[in-house]
């Protein structure tokens with residue numbers, strides 16, 4: 001028995017390399033007193049747009065609002081259907097519901113657990129208004145396929161990239177082939193704030209302008225006392241923007257480290273523990289490293305007693321959540337439902353010590369030979 005403990009991720013440790021810069025960012029924002037908006041927000045938006053190789057980034061309060069504002073700005077609302085995967089964080093569905101539209105849950109690819117164009121195409125009806133592929137665990141969906149489908153059926157296309165900062169599909173960053181891509185800066189995400197934060201990126205000038213206006217009370221760009229549309233208050237906090245600019249400078253390095261962690265897991269895990277597949281041509285942010293195992297609850301409990309913390313993303317698919325379950329009529333999504341019982345997320349973060357990965361694999365190997 002050993003004393004070693006491996007947390008699922010270690011947020012405090014991941015801030016250590018930039019602690020002085022975060023303190024300086026805090027001192028600067030505190031000093032200038034512009035605590036909403038101001039240069040820190042604009043500077044982060046520009047830096048993150050550059051990072052995403054795209055012309056517009058609009059900072060927002062969180063990733064859920066980013067999805068909701070994208071839908072609103074694209075005119076999706078009451079009476080519309082929006083197709084999303086059954087296995088995503090509930091926020092994807094909430095955003096659709098909160099604009100008055102209906103989320104339609106698609107089943108997913110058994111190998112990658114991602115929604116595919118072939119899962120979605122038969123679900124398109126005259127009421128379908130938008131598709132939201134989710135780049136789950138950090139691996140991008142087939143965006144060329146979705147862009148083709150959206151164009152053919154005249155649908156809005158929004159990428160939920162909340163877990164996929166720095167990902168690439170055939171060399172393209174989120175937002176390159178869609179109307180918009182949305183990000184979350186929740187602390188546990190690859191690029192995390194020290195509180196809530198989010199953003200939308202887009203190639204389209206008019207969409208960027210509209211989302212920015214909605215996020216600031218529907219304010220007209222020409223005159224701050226005129227409100228052209230009904231908006232809300234969903235701005236990226238100034239202090240969080242200053243922190244995010246600091247953390248962005250290390251994102252690629254941390255993503256590369258996550259890649260090494262995934263490679264190590266792939267080498268060292270026993271054959272009875274298979275990682276969810278990654279497709280060639282896709283660069284994942286490796287936000288989560290997810291395996292499929294038999295007797296998942298025993299597996300987690302035994303690892304916990306060995307000092308290894310694991311996570312679940314997500315144990316109940318959205319269509320089976322009470323908020324969305326429509327009784328006996330809910331069509332089953334066999335792949336998402338079976339995966340939900342088998343998946344387990346292994347520890348990973350931007351500075352995870354490699355000896356911890358080795359330790360986790362040893363403990364798993366001892367459980368399952």
Ligand SMILES: *Cc1c(COP(=O)(O)O)cnc(C)c1O
Pocket residue numbers: 062063064065088089091092134160162163183184185186196197198
């Ligand atoms: C985190 C997350 C969101 C929501 O982001 P918040 O910033 O927490 O609102 C949306 N979709 C997915 C897939 C997420 O992982």
